[in-house]
Amino acid sequence: MDPLAPLLDLADVAEALAAARDSVDTAMRHRALRRHGGQVAAEASLRAAVASAALEGNRHDLDDVRAGTVTDPVLQGALRVAEGVGGLVDLWPRAPRQVLAKLHVLAARGVVPTEHLGRLTGGAERIDALAALVAGNEETPPLLLAAIVHAELITLRPFAGPAGVVARAAARLTLIGRGFDPRGLVTVEVGHLAREPEYVGSAGAYATGTPDGLRSWLRHYAAAVTAGAEEITTIGDGVLATV
Structure with missing residues (x-):
């Protein structure tokens, strides 16, 4: 049985996640993806990395990053992570803890001492529980599982x-x-950044463990996914305008 299924009974959560799914389905029909999917994917990866670094307090202009003039180590780490994600997809459900360590090595190189790369600073029991939830889980709807993975890690912050x-x-x-x-x-990172106060507030609400706190986070996550889907349309329109 899906251990997260009760979360779908929280008020408005199932509806919000379904609406986000519909937004993604609509965006995936953009005509730019038929012939220029690679360009759209590359730009989406870049924007996601820039937004993720910004959410860590390291904001940079997208054009400057695209031009390669930004050397900020947090941004460079986010770019390395964005590039490395594809190679970790198959390993993630088989060895979640190993993948988290690899992600931290990519993200934090040049930011924290070498001996801290890939090493937990605390929360080992919760990381074990999260790994057990991720490993081989084919029951939890993907969007719900991603939201919980994100929330657990963003509130625990188990790495330096x-x-x-x-x-x-x-x-x-x-x-x-x-x-x-x-x-x-x-x-989705662009969606979080566009709603940054809500992102921070709902993550804090999630950390309380109350039904209202969980609901707040899940509704935010659905809204961020919807915004991320809309970004596909924006990127696709831009690509078509240049070809």
């Missing part, structure tokens, strides 16, 4: 340095690996 980059990447891996977003096009 840019732990939020790791949390957002783990959620992205879940969406990709479970087939919700197999091409990695949905820039």
Whole structure:
């Protein structure tokens, strides 16, 4: 049985997640994806990385990043993570703890001392529980599972340095690996950044463990996914305008 199924009974949660799914389905029909899917995916990955770094407090202009002039180590780590996610998709459901360590090495190199890379700073029991939830889980709907993966990691912050980059990447891996977003096009990170006060507040609410706190986070996550789907349309329109 799905251990997270009761969360779908919280008021408005199932409806919000279903609406987010519909938004993604609509965005995936954008005509730019028929012939220029690679360009859309590359731009989506870039925007997701820039947004993830911004959510760690390291904000940079997208054009400057695209031009390669930004050397900020947190941003560079987010870009490495974005590039490395594809190679970790198959490993994620088989060895979640190993993947989290790899993500931290990518994200935090040049930010924290080498001896801290890939090493937990605490919360080992909760990480074990999260790994057990992820490993081989084919029951929980992908969007719900990704939301919980993200929330657990963003509230626990079990790694030194840019732990939020790791949390957002783990959620992205879940969406990709479970087939919700197999091409990695949905820039959920952009959605979080666009609603940053809500992102921070709902994560704090989730940490309380109350039904209202859980509901607040899940509704935010659905809204961020919807915004990430809308970003696909924006990127697709931009690509078509240049070809």
